Amino acid sequence: MSATPPNPDRLVLVESNTTGSGRDFCDRARARGLEPLLLTRDPDRYPYVREDAVPVRVIDTADPEAVLRECRSLGARAAGVTSSSEYHVATAAAAARTLGLPAPDAEAVSRCRDKAAQRRALARAGVPGPVFHEVRSAAEGAALAREAGGTVVVKPVLGSGSDGVRACTGPAETAAALAPLLRGEPGRALVEEYLDGPEYSVETFDDRVVGITAKHLGAPPLFLETGHEYPAPLPAGVEQAVAETALEALHALGLGWGPAHVELRLTAAGPRIVEVNPRLAGGMIPTLVRAATGIDLVAAAVARAVGEPPATAPVRGGxxxxxxxxxxxxxxxxxxxxxxxxxxxxxxxxxxxxxxxxxxxxxxxxxxxxxxxxxxxxxxxxxxxxxxxxxxxxxxxxxxxxxxxxxxx
Structure with a gap:
């Protein structure tokens, strides 16, 4: 690791993952001679902050203006603004864009994070996905489940990690799953067609595919990820179809800057989009990519955030x-x-x-x-x-x- 110079430029991180890549972002920033600065409401959520002596400023990160003010206070020392947290990527992108720093399109990121808006954008572009309905009441969802006559998927419009996502059979299960999702903001949720088939994710950087991950899920009705393999062992023709579908989704959503994580199911009708995440994959997938190929996606994301060329070419084929x-x-x-x-x-x-x-x-x-x-x-x-x-x-x-x-x- 290179020595950090006196008064180094800062890589501002708006919140973090509690495990995994959050700590890695700080490590990669220091390796580039930058000092990480974590903006957070609660530093105690991140044990690595104390262990690694990461500088912290405590602010209301739910307030985009507060984040922007803090970034502006750094002046020219702010080399980049980013986030490893699903919930704060849009705020970080907006602050970076306002300051003239490298960032994805903040509006595209915000649209993508709202899963209902994402579904509509993909449908308009003809990108294959499930039949979906945005609902505002449990009764509305129960009626849709009754009409479907089989398994449906209930999903919050905001969130990550499959939190609140549930496969439901029948109106009663659907209504019960929707009830907690509809109590607070934003007061709406999705009821979707269940996609039958193995699940994969496509890891992308800018507008190209880095590789495809095979995903393992726990027992229904939940969608907990129990493990992954990288690269996914797919026939060449299927691999190409999965990759092309992921890139079509990025284009439809106005993405294609920095990392993205596109989840799909391989159904009898071909690849269909589960969801698109405008960030690095979670679930330690960047660790798998690095162990298999030598590509350090976290280092690439840090480089892109500070306007430097990312290294995304594989150095081995494991x-x-x-x-x-x-x-x-x-x-x-x-x-x-x-x-x-x-x-x-x-x-x-x-x-x-x-x-x-x-x-x-x-x-x-x-x-x-x-x-x-x-x-x-x-x-x-x-x-x-x-x-x-x-x-x-x-x-x-x-x-x-x-x-x-x-x-x-």
């Missing part, structure tokens, strides 16, 4: 896979074991994100992830087997309230 460890019950973490996973063949990363004594609450969302393993190999299938084997060696014992645990001799 594969990588990740599997996530989920909390299966609420309680207190009594024991953590990761050594066996770390020394398992092909493993490049094995982590537990909780510590002994931490309280764990099962939420049936991506927040239930308490660990992961990343394994590399020459082929995706081998990487997947290695990751699955290592996951079985990653141990977290959660004790229920009042339960006494005795470590094995």
């Amino acid at each position: 594969a990588a896979a990740i599997r996530f460890l989920f909390a299966e019950r609420s309680g207190t973490v009594a024991l953590v074991s990761r050594d066996g996973a770390r020394t398992s063949p092909g493993v490049v990363r094995a982590a537990v994100t909780v510590r002994e004594g931490d309280r764990v609450e099962v939420t049936h969302t991506f927040r239930d992830r308490i660990g992961h393993v990343v394994a590399a190999a020459d082929h995706p299938e081998t990487a997947a087997r290695r990751a699955e084997h290592a996951l079985g060696l990653l141990g977290v014992l959660v004790a229920s309230e009042g339960e006494v645990t005795v470590p094995a001799d």
